[in-house]
Amino acid sequence: MFVDTHTHLFLEQFSDDIDTVMLRAIERDIQRFYLPNIDISTFDDMMGLVRKYPDNVMPLIGLHPCSVKENYEHELAFVDEKARSGEFFGIGEIGIDLYWDKSFLSAQQESFARQIELAKELALPIIIHCREAFDEIFEVVDGLNDDALFGIFHCFTGDLAQANRIIDYGGFKIGLGGVLTFKNSGLDKTIADVPLEHLVLETDAPYLAPVPYRGKRNESSYLIEVASKLAKIKGVTLERVAEITTDNANEVFKFEATKPQ
Ligand code: NI
DSSP: OEEESSOOTTSGGGTTTHHHHHHHHHHTTEEEEEEEOOSHHHHHHHHHHHHHSTTTEEEEBOOOGGGOSTTHHHHHHHHHHHHTTTOOSOEEEEEEEOSSOOTTHHHHHHHHHHHHHHHHHHTOOEEEEEESOHHHHHHHHHHHOSTTOOEEEOSOOOOHHHHHHHHHHSSEEEEEOGGGGSTTOOHHHHHHTSOGGGEEEOOOTTSSOOTTSTTSOOOGGGHHHHHHHHHHHHTOOHHHHHHHHHHHHHHHHTOOOOOOO
């Protein structure tokens, strides 16, 4: 079985056909889906999907860096309250995004740091979103990393030096999605040198669909395209990729599979 460690199936892009989207993914043996929240406005839809598929869908709570605006204190208070309810499997997605808007950089840095502190206090993993902000992300994580900090650098697109820096933190996995299949991304060459034990799979649906769906709406069933590409890069079977990336995801999210009687 596979785990989609990062998918936004609660967004409006799926409101017309979420049940067939779920079915297609489960038929392709993607059995578990971690949903990082974006902000207060997406929370109710996320929880609606959790109620519908309680065995498959796992909610995370966090404030996305692109939603860090004037009202971020209000958003952070919401994250804090929800995280303490014990219903959530991690703090995400959080981080820094300088692609769209740099005007809230200091608020993004502060929100990121405070949500890291919350995750450490509650012993939850963090899911890091990093876009055009590796230096800024590393600066915050360098200052807060210790044995209590762990999680996933989601949608990794960096180089080998950046991958090794993430691995050297000790508690982090590297999340691979559709970009791995993009021609000329160069990510395949980087990942050839990163051992499988550090990798998890994700789609980031509805964004960043893998080849041959590039440019279309992404969905969790397309995780297999990413897994197949990884199998090819590593020269192993798809089953081996499923086994090790699922183990890695279970380790991050502390998921204990029910043992057969
Ligand atoms: Ni995301």
